[in-house]
Amino acid sequence: MALRAVSGEDLAAAVNQEFPGAVVDFDEVSAWVRPTRINAVAGFLKDSPDHDFQFLNSVSAVDYVEYFDLVYHLTSLKQQSSAVFKARIFGRDNLRAPSVYSVWRGADFQEREIWDLMGIHFEGHPNMKRIMLWEGFEGHPLRKDFL
Amino acid sequence: MTIRTEPMTVNVGPQHPSTHGVFRVRITFDGEDIVEVEPVFGYLHRGTEKLAEERNYVQVVTLTDRLDYTSSMINNQAYCLAVEKLLGVEPPPRAKYLRTLTAELQRIASHLIAVGFFVQELGAFGTPLMYGFRSRERILELFEMLCGARITVSYMRPGGVFADAPRDFWPALNRFLDDFAEEFVEMEQLLLENEILMVRTRGVSPIPPEIAINNSVSGPVLRASGVNWDWRKQEPYDAYDQVEFDVPIGSNWDNYDRFWVRFQEVHQSIRIIKQCIAQIEPGPVRLDLPLVLRPEAGREAYGRVEASKGELAFYLVSDGGISPYRCKIRSPSLINLTVIEHLLVGWKLADMIVSLGSIDINMGEVDR
Amino acid sequence: MSCQLASDSILYANGIYRVVYEIVGVVLPCWVAYAIAGLVFAFILVNAVLLGAAAITWGERRLLGRFQNRVGPNRWGPFGLFQPIADLVKLLTKEDLRPDGSDRVVFSLVPVLMVAPLILMTAVLPFAKNTALASLNVGVLYILAVSSITSVAIFMAGWSSNNRYAMFGAARAVAVLISYEIPVVLSLLGVVMVAASMSLGTIVEAQALPFFLVQPLAFFVFMAGMSAELNRSPFDVAEAESEIIAGYHTEYSGVRFALIQAAEFGGVGVVAAITATLFLGGWSGPWSEYLGWLWFLIKTGIIVFLFIWFRATYPRLRIDQIMAFSWKFLLPLAMVNLIAVTLEVFLLRGDDGVLTVTDLAIMGVVNLAVTVIAIAVFGNLIKERVSFRTRQPQNVVVPGVSTIEVI
Numbered sequence: 001m002a003l004r005a006v007s008g009e010d011l012a013a014a015v016n017q018e019f020p021g022a023v024v025d026f027d028e029v030s031a032w033v034r035p036t037r038i039n040a041v042a043g044f045l046k047d048s049p050d051h052d053f054q055f056l057n058s059v060s061a062v063d064y065v066e067y068f069d070l071v072y073h074l075t076s077l078k079q080q081s082s083a084v085f086k087a088r089i090f091g092r093d094n095l096r097a098p099s100v101y102s103v104w105r106g107a108d109f110q111e112r113e114i115w116d117l118m119g120i121h122f123e124g125h126p127n128m129k130r131i132m133l134w135e136g137f138e139g140h141p142l143r144k145d146f147l
Numbered sequence: 148m149t150i151r152t153e154p155m156t157v158n159v160g161p162q163h164p165s166t167h168g169v170f171r172v173r174i175t176f177d178g179e180d181i182v183e184v185e186p187v188f189g190y191l192h193r194g195t196e197k198l199a200e201e202r203n204y205v206q207v208v209t210l211t212d213r214l215d216y217t218s219s220m221i222n223n224q225a226y227c228l229a230v231e232k233l234l235g236v237e238p239p240p241r242a243k244y245l246r247t248l249t250a251e252l253q254r255i256a257s258h259l260i261a262v263g264f265f266v267q268e269l270g271a272f273g274t275p276l277m278y279g280f281r282s283r284e285r286i287l288e289l290f291e292m293l294c295g296a297r298i299t300v301s302y303m304r305p306g307g308v309f310a311d312a313p314r315d316f317w318p319a320l321n322r323f324l325d326d327f328a329e330e331f332v333e334m335e336q337l338l339l340e341n342e343i344l345m346v347r348t349r350g351v352s353p354i355p356p357e358i359a360i361n362n363s364v365s366g367p368v369l370r371a372s373g374v375n376w377d378w379r380k381q382e383p384y385d386a387y388d389q390v391e392f393d394v395p396i397g398s399n400w401d402n403y404d405r406f407w408v409r410f411q412e413v414h415q416s417i418r419i420i421k422q423c424i425a426q427i428e429p430g431p432v433r434l435d436l437p438l439v440l441r442p443e444a445g446r447e448a449y450g451r452v453e454a455s456k457g458e459l460a461f462y463l464v465s466d467g468g469i470s471p472y473r474c475k476i477r478s479p480s481l482i483n484l485t486v487i488e489h490l491l492v493g494w495k496l497a498d499m500i501v502s503l504g505s506i507d508i509n510m511g512e513v514d515r
Numbered sequence: 516m517s518c519q520l521a522s523d524s525i526l527y528a529n530g531i532y533r534v535v536y537e538i539v540g541v542v543l544p545c546w547v548a549y550a551i552a553g554l555v556f557a558f559i560l561v562n563a564v565l566l567g568a569a570a571i572t573w574g575e576r577r578l579l580g581r582f583q584n585r586v587g588p589n590r591w592g593p594f595g596l597f598q599p600i601a602d603l604v605k606l607l608t609k610e611d612l613r614p615d616g617s618d619r620v621v622f623s624l625v626p627v628l629m630v631a632p633l634i635l636m637t638a639v640l641p642f643a644k645n646t647a648l649a650s651l652n653v654g655v656l657y658i659l660a661v662s663s664i665t666s667v668a669i670f671m672a673g674w675s676s677n678n679r680y681a682m683f684g685a686a687r688a689v690a691v692l693i694s695y696e697i698p699v700v701l702s703l704l705g706v707v708m709v710a711a712s713m714s715l716g717t718i719v720e721a722q723a724l725p726f727f728l729v730q731p732l733a734f735f736v737f738m739a740g741m742s743a744e745l746n747r748s749p750f751d752v753a754e755a756e757s758e759i760i761a762g763y764h765t766e767y768s769g770v771r772f773a774l775i776q777a778a779e780f781g782g783v784g785v786v787a788a789i790t791a792t793l794f795l796g797g798w799s800g801p802w803s804e805y806l807g808w809l810w811f812l813i814k815t816g817i818i819v820f821l822f823i824w825f826r827a828t829y830p831r832l833r834i835d836q837i838m839a840f841s842w843k844f845l846l847p848l849a850m851v852n853l854i855a856v857t858l859e860v861f862l863l864r865g866d867d868g869v870l871t872v873t874d875l876a877i878m879g880v881v882n883l884a885v886t887v888i889a890i891a892v893f894g895n896l897i898k899e900r901v902s903f904r905t906r907q908p909q910n911v912v913v914p915g916v917s918t919i920e921v922i
Contacts, residue, residue: 002381002382002383003381003382029447054360054361055360055363056363057363057449057451057458057460057477058449058460058462058475058477058482060462060473060475060477061475062464062472062473062475063473071462071475073449073460073462073477077360077374077376080381084449104361104363105358105361105362105363105485105486106361106362106363106364106482106485107363108362108485109188109481109482109484109485110481110482113481117196130189131188131189132188132189132192132514132515133189133192134189141194141197142194142196142197155679157679157680163760164756164757164760165757165758179683179834266830267757268757268758269757269830269831270748270749270751270755270757270758270829270830270831271748271828271829271830271831272579272748272826272827273579273583273827274579274582274583274827274828276583277583277584277585278583278584281584341830343749343829343830343831343832344830346832346836347830347831347832347833347836495833495834495835496683496758496759497752497755497758497831497833497834498833500757500758
């Protein structure tokens with residue numbers, strides 16, 4: 001009774017139907033959404049009964065030097081399914097992304113950690129400050145250019 | 148007449164006897180009641196994720212030991228599963244059973260510490276803790292037979308385990324299981340229906356299932372909140388699809404249930420271990436993989452296990468090099484702490500310590 | 516020239532005191548002899564308390580070790596007997612820290628104020644026949660009065676330390692001490708009533724049947740109350756180490772900490788001695804009356820062991836539960852005991868006002884029944900107040916996975 005992994009294609013189709021143009025790209029496991037639409041897509045995936053992704057497993061950020069990928073791993077406890085959606089943010093400085101704190105409380109510490117270590121500021125997060133390092137630390141250590 | 152009182156802010160930790168390491172909570176009290184909570188982390192931050200990017204795939208195993216140092220075997224397992232997913236390989240069956248077995252032994256050890264410290268925080272001076280440590284010591288000795296180390300085991304490798312169990316291991320394991328059955332019953336008799344323990348923990352700090360799910364709480368805490376969700380059942384890895392076990396769930400969602408669920412899980416772990424001993428067959432224990440692994444560029448894997456604290460996952464991204472391009476650790480202790488505000492606000496100082504103990508955090512994993 | 520004590524003096528009954536007084540009085544003036552004899556006895560008492568405290572620290576650590584499947588201190592001396600000395604040397608050589616912003620005078624006064632009442636309390640304890648320093652005719656009252664000084668000392672410690680944990684501990688300690696004083700006093704009233712005296716010596720002699728058999732309820736209330744007054748488990752909220760570090764003595768170090776610890780463990784010894792005197796028949800025992808000290812020590816040891824056993828077994832109650840336990844459970848029990856004993860004494864006492872052993876035995880049987888009934892009734896009453904919130908088990912997820920649920 002393994003978990004059913006929702007493919008990127010299905011996810012992209014479903015999201016595109018609700019928010020046309022929100023999906024940028026997809027592959028077999030995940031779909032990329034526009035960074036500005038993260039919050040809307042997250043709310044849709046959580047609340048729509050077809051998806052019901054109530055459980056946010058993890059929020060990760062990956063530094064690809066030209067851009068950052070935000071990766072959201074989701075699980076639906078009722079549907080027994082899992083999905084991954086991503087958002088690609090270009091640039092190095094002053095990065096911003098909408099927070100999913102209001103959708104999943106579980107994103108709280110992980111978003112703070114991403115801000116701390118990767119330097120992506122989440123807007124709408126009520127307590128956006130460094131978590132592992134102290135206030136006033138220069139730079140974001142998990143970036144590829146931090147030595 | 149009302150007496151004017153002033154709220155008082157206290158920094159509980161990082162040097163406090165019962166914050167499980169160097170955890171700090173800034174708490175505002177009104178008398179003994181908690182009004183505001185703010186957790187502060189980072190005192191044990193070692194940058195494991197960054198270090199992992201500097202080491203090759205096999206070397207990272209040693210880093211995982213140091214995450215949750217009370218359940219290093221399970222950390223090894225999570226990481227190795229992620230690497231195997233990345234490579235698209237599967238370990239031989241004997242290795243799967245050995246992994247399952249050691250992971251369950253580790254779960255017992257970790258839960259013994261969890262319940263021991265839980266009752267220690269209730270004020271039982273050392274006795275239950277020492278009862279737990281007595282059995283845990285035996286488990287660590289078994290690990291020593293397997294790999295020469297007690298805490299930082301590094302027993303598992305991508306593609307299997309480090310080495311097959313020595314011949315003495317199996318009789319020692321059986322002796323342990325026999326003794327442990329007795330020792331554990333003793334501990335249960337002492338604790339499970341202890342009147343003071345019940346009065347202190349029943350109905351205290353309940354986490355309703357909706358809140359638990361929304362806060363991404365996992366592991367025994369989630370199950371104590373009445374959610375029947377165990378990754379060993381939902382997404383069986385290693386040999387968990389070959390063994391039978393039940394998932395204990397709580398019905399009151401309170402501190403007592405979190406405590407009780409851990410006790411029951413130890414029983415289930417013993418069941419799993421016994422089935423593993425019965426089912427394990429001779430054979431190779433490690434795949435013949437190259438010393439330096441180079442997964443295909445652009446691949447990513449999310450390998451997760453049901454660790455003793457909750458869902459432990461490694462999200463690995465490969466760029467075709469010899470070390471992970473990104474190694475994100477989804478640590479259950481940190482994410483379970485999200486619920487801390489709901490858990491503590493409105494309860495008393497004495498309950499706060501117990502509630503913190505009931506979610507069983509480990510600072511090595513919280514700060515990473 | 517020799518000095519003689521007046522036979523109505525409270526010191527007259529004390530054999531040791533009288534002997535020293537008379538021997539010294541042969542060569543020195545009587546007032547010097549009076550002082551020297553007093554000092555000699557005081558020296559014995561101070562050492563008894565402090566060495567007793569040392570012995571109890573050792574005993575507690577060894578016994579806790581046994582309870583907890585470990586060894587306990589066993590390196591220094593035979594069976595680790597010299598461990599307290601090693602500890603003391605360590606503590607004496609530590610730096611004596613005083614936190615910034617603390618109240619210097621009050622802070623320094625606390626260790627003395629903690630130890631002094633204990634030594635004062637021993638002044639009226641009969642260690643054997645005719646061996647109390649002063650057989651006060653209001654001994655019980657004196658003990659209750661002197662023991663209350665500790666609560667002031669604890670609050671001073673918490674207040675002057677300028678530490679919030681210390682303040683928590685002090686506030687809790689005062690609340691607990693004041694609440695538990697009342698049931699303790701009421702439970703002692705029963706004892707005083709049966710013995711028809713407040714003098715500890717007379718109370719011991721009145722125990723043809725030990726009072727813990729005659730008044731089990733009073734014994735229970737007294738032990739519970741004393742556990743609380745000593746800040747021992749399960750009522751050790753004042754220094755709950757897992758919650759508020761060390762409570763009121765968080766900021767104490769070095770020799771001051773040593774004195775506070777001495778007061779804590781000495782307190783256990785002294786309270787055990789008082790309990791042995793009031794409820795276990797003190798120095799009275801079979802064989803020779805010169806073996807009184809041995810019976811006294813054995814009985815004290817049993818009570819000390821009980822306290823250590825409690826500590827190794829029970830988790831701690833929360834502060835509100837402790838208060839509820841005192842006011843809603845112990846206080847009614849003490850009242851029930853008081854009423855029962857009053858009626859029994861009124862009915863059983865002969866015309867000469869003396870209770871015979873048969874009377875005491877009858878009282879014991881009746882009181883045992885009263886104890887069982889009262890504890891059952893009030894236990895059930897208090898249980899309802901701490902009712903559990905129980906909900907139906909709720910499976911959020913799929914059927915098909917077998918589960919076991921909390922019953």
